[in-house]
Amino acid sequence: MxxxxxxxxGSYVSGVSRPFGWRRKQLQGIHDLIQENMDSLVxxxxxxxxxxxxxxxxxxxxxxxxxxxxxxxxIKASEDFSRAKAAENGIAAISNKRRKATDAKTPxxxxxxNSHWAFPYSSSLGAMAAAYASGNVVALVPPSQPAISxxxxxKLKIFVDQLGYAIVNASETLKGSEQTDLPxxxxxxxxxxGVVEPLRTIxxxxxxxxxxxxxxxxxxxxxxxxxxxxxxxxxxxxTRIVQSKLAFGGQAWHAPLVAFLDTEVYEEVTxxxxxxxxxxxxxxxxxxxxxxxxxxxxxxxxLFILELDAKAASEVKLxxxxxxxxxxxxxxxxxxxxxxxxxxxxxxAFYLFSQEPFTAYVVxxxxxxxxxxxxxxxxxIGKQALDHA
Numbered sequence: 001m002x003x004x005x006x007x008x009x010g011s012y013v014s015g016v017s018r019p020f021g022w023r024r025k026q027l028q029g030i031h032d033l034i035q036e037n038m039d040s041l042v043x044x045x046x047x048x049x050x051x052x053x054x055x056x057x058x059x060x061x062x063x064x065x066x067x068x069x070x071x072x073x074x075i076k077a078s079e080d081f082s083r084a085k086a087a088e089n090g091i092a093a094i095s096n097k098r099r100k101a102t103d104a105k106t107p108x109x110x111x112x113x114n115s116h117w118a119f120p121y122s123s124s125l126g127a128m129a130a131a132y133a134s135g136n137v138v139a140l141v142p143p144s145q146p147a148i149s150x151x152x153x154x155k156l157k158i159f160v161d162q163l164g165y166a167i168v169n170a171s172e173t174l175k176g177s178e179q180t181d182l183p184x185x186x187x188x189x190x191x192x193x194g195v196v197e198p199l200r201t202i203x204x205x206x207x208x209x210x211x212x213x214x215x216x217x218x219x220x221x222x223x224x225x226x227x228x229x230x231x232x233x234x235x236x237x238x239t240r241i242v243q244s245k246l247a248f249g250g251q252a253w254h255a256p257l258v259a260f261l262d263t264e265v266y267e268e269v270t271x272x273x274x275x276x277x278x279x280x281x282x283x284x285x286x287x288x289x290x291x292x293x294x295x296x297x298x299x300x301x302x303l304f305i306l307e308l309d310a311k312a313a314s315e316v317k318l319x320x321x322x323x324x325x326x327x328x329x330x331x332x333x334x335x336x337x338x339x340x341x342x343x344x345x346x347x348x349a350f351y352l353f354s355q356e357p358f359t360a361y362v363v364x365x366x367x368x369x370x371x372x373x374x375x376x377x378x379x380x381i382g383k384q385a386l387d388h389a
Contacts (some may be wrong), residue, residue, distance in 0.1 A: 004139075004166045004168060005110065005139060005166070005168070007166070008110055008137050008139060008165075008166045009109065009110060011137050011163045011164065012107075012109050012110060012136070012137045016137070016161075016163050016164065017107065017132070017135050017136060017137050017164055018107065018135045020074055020075075020077060020078035020081070021078070022161070022164075023074050023132055023133055023135060024071065024074050024075065024078070025161070026128075026129075026132040026160055026161060026164055027067055027070050027071045027074060027129055027132055027133060028071065029159035029160045029161075030063075030067050030125050030128060030129050030132075030159065030160065031064060031067045031068065031071070032159055033125070033155050033156070033158075033159040033160075034060055034063060034064055034067075034121075034125065035064070037151075037155055038060065040151060041056070041060060041121065041148075041151065042056050042057060042060070043147075044145070044147040044148045044150075044151045045120055045121070045145070045147075045148055047145065047147045048117065048145045048147075048148075050117070050118070050249040051118070051120075051248075051249055055247055055248050055249075055378070056120075056121070058378055058379060059119060059120075059121050059122050059248075060121055062122060062126070062379055063121050063122050063125050063126040063129070066122075066126050066129060066130070067125075067126075067129045070129050070130065070132075070133040071133075073133060074133055106134065107134050107135035107136045108134070108136055108187035109136060109137070109187060110136065110137055110138070110139050110187070111127075111131035111134075111136040111137070111138050111139070111186070111187060112138075112139045112141065112168070112186040112187075113127040113128055113131065113138055113139065113140050113141065114141045114186065115127075115140070115141055115142055115143040115144075116143065116251070117143055117144045117145060117249070117251075118248045118249040118250075118251030118252075119248060119251070120143035120145060120148045121148075123143070124140060124142060124143060124152060125152075128140065128160075128165065132164065137163075137164045137165060138164065138165040138166075139165070139166050139168045140152075140156075140165055140166070140167050140168065141167075141168060141169065142167060152167075153167055207344070207345040207346060207347065207348055208256075208257035208258060208344065208345075208347070208348075209253075209254050209255065209256045209257060209347055209348050209349035209350065209351075209368075210256050210257065210258045210259070210260065210341060210344065210347055210349075210350055210351070211241060211256040211258075211259045211260070211350075211351040211352070211353070211376070212259075212260040212261075212331075212337045212341065212350075212351075212352050212353070212354070212362065212366075213237060213259065213260070213261045213262060213265055213269055213353045213354075214262055214334060214337070214352070214353065214354035214355075214358050214359075214362065215262040215263075215264040215265050216354055216355040216356075216358055217233065217237065217265065217353040217354055217355065217374070218230045218233050218234060218265050218268060218269075219233075221264065225264075225267070225268060226268060230268060231268060231272065234265065234268040234269045234271075234272045235272045235275075235276070237269060237272070237353050238269055238272035238273040238275070238276045239272075239276050240375065240376040241256065241259060241273065241276075241326070241376065242273065242276040242277055242280065242303060242326075243376070243378070244256065244376045244378070244381045245303050245324045245326055246280060246302055246303060246324065247378055247381060248381075250302075250303075250323070250324035252381040253348065253381070254348055254349035254370065254380055254381040255324075255376075255381045256326070256349070256351060256376070257325065257326070257327060258308075258326075258327045258328075258329060258344070259273075259326060259327070259328050259329070260329050260331050260337045260340055260341070261328060261329070261330060261331065262330075262331060262332075262333070262334075262337070263330055263331065263332050266328075266330050270298065270307075270328060273298075273299075273305055273326070273328075274298055274299045274305065277299050277301050277302065277303045277305060278299070278301065280301070280302050280303075281301050281302040298328070300323070302323070302324075303323065303324050303325075303326060304323045304324065304325050304326070305325075305326045305328060306325065306326070306327050306328065307327075307328045307329075307330075308327045308328060308329045334358050334361060334362055337362070338362060338365045338366060341366050342365070342366070342367070346367055346368065346369070347366070347367065347368035347369065348368070348369050348370065349368060349369065349370040349371075349372070349380065349381070350366050350368035350370070350371045350372075351371075351372050351373075351375070351376045352366075352371065352372070352373050352374070353373075353374055354373070354374070359373060
């Protein structure tokens with residue numbers, strides 16, 4: 001393993017990955033790999049029964065979009081450098097311009113790309129594209145699925161410069177170092193003695209995302225409840241929430257963990273959430289489940305929905321389960337919802353179902369990296385944080 005990484009380090013030190021033309025060629029190679037092998041990539045992923053075709057296709061489309069954006073940035077940086085070089089005659093001035101052109105994305109050397117089974121292509125090919133755009137070489141830990149790992153191994157050697165990557169094993173590469181089961185990118189420093197030291201790791205945020213359903217989402221205050229129109233809207237909201245929780249094998253980074261529901265719509269939305277879970281697999285009404293401190297189980301199936309008692313929130317202990325969880329919390333007003341949301345760590349994503357006059361008010365008072373109104377788009381919940389570094 002140290003030999004592989006030493007050779008990769010040698011490639012980087014030789015300067016192979018720094019020219020804009022080389023970066024552009026690698027990005028184009030990843031783009032072509034996906035475009036020319038779309039069916040094979042989907043088939044390999046769906047051999048894992050936890051993944052579904054629609055999610056994989058969406059993920060691949062997201063990677064292609066990312067690669068195209070990275071290509072545009074590299075091309076622009078290359079053109080800026082060429083113009084600067086042509087405009088300046090002095091060697092010192094050219095040097096300064098060159099430094100400014102290449103400092104936009106500072107390479108770190110070897111980027112250890114640790115893939116994840118739920119996002120096999122964005123956490124591998126997508127992360128590789130980001131690393132190449134910055135002028136790095138890549139040590140790839142492929143996804144755990146054998147079919148995907150084998151396919152990537154065979155295709156990468158065709159579409160990508162073999163001096164710019166190596167396929168490695170994470171546990172052997174980072175012996176004695178902290179590892180994560182999340183997709184991540186770690187900058188590696190290979191010492192002359194062959195010792196590998198991790199410099200820093202970029203991984204998705206662990207903070208929970210949230211959704212708030214304001215009473216105006218279903219209709220005006222005082223309106224008769226459980227009418228066909230209101231239930232239709234409640235069903236649409238519940239369906240979006242449940243779909244977000246079950247997408248990408250239940251591993252979507254930006255799917256909400258907590259749903260705050262106004263008291264006036266709580267029963268309508270909750271009934272539709274339970275129905276939506278039952279429609280997606282074997283589910284059990286959870287009356288028989290033991291009530292835990294501060295929690296009441298509503299339904300258990302492909303999604304575990306728990307009602308949170310706000311008075312006991314500080315004492316809540318979430319059940320240990322591999323099943324995706326959704327916590328429901330009843331709120332009496334937008335101000336109460338805002339107070340609860342502000343109590344949480346900064347939200348990676350916040351989804352709001354509301355109408356004016358409350359939409360703008362809530363959005364202005366909730367701090368999040370991503371805010372979406374009246375929708376939970378799949379391309380948002382599956383978005384990784386690796387490209388934020």
